[in-house]
Structures are given as structure tokens and as C-alpha cells.
Amino acid sequence: MSTGLYGAKLAGFGVGHTGTGVILGLIPFIVVFLASALAFPSKGE
Structure with a gap:
């Protein structure tokens, strides 16, 4: 999950x-x- 958020951040900086x-x-x-x-x-509690 952290990798996905980090990837989104990198994508933003890449633009x-x-x-x-x-x-x-x-x-x-x-x-x-x-x-x-x-x-x-x-997922249910």
C-alpha cells in the first residue's frame, strides 16, 4: 500500500x-x- 502511495507521489512530481x-x-x-x-x-467489522 505504501508503495502505491509513493508511486502516486512520484507520478505527481514527474509531471x-x-x-x-x-x-x-x-x-x-x-x-x-x-x-x-x-x-x-x-471487509467487514
Whole structure:
């Protein structure tokens, strides 16, 4: 999981340090974060 988040960070930096680069870098990070948040309760408590 840490590797995926780290990869998303690298992808963001790879695009560039511009505002667009930051946004594009945050998109996969947010997607992974939301996916994890949704998967957590789905696994059953």
C-alpha cells in the first residue's frame, strides 16, 4: 500500500512542479485514498 502511495507521489512530481502537475499528482493519490477508505468497512467489522 505504501508503495502505491509513493508511486502516486512520484507520478505527481514527474509531471512537474506546476499547479497542473500537483493536481494531476493528487488525483491518483485521492483515488487510492478513497478506494482504501471504501474497502476498509467493506471487509467487514
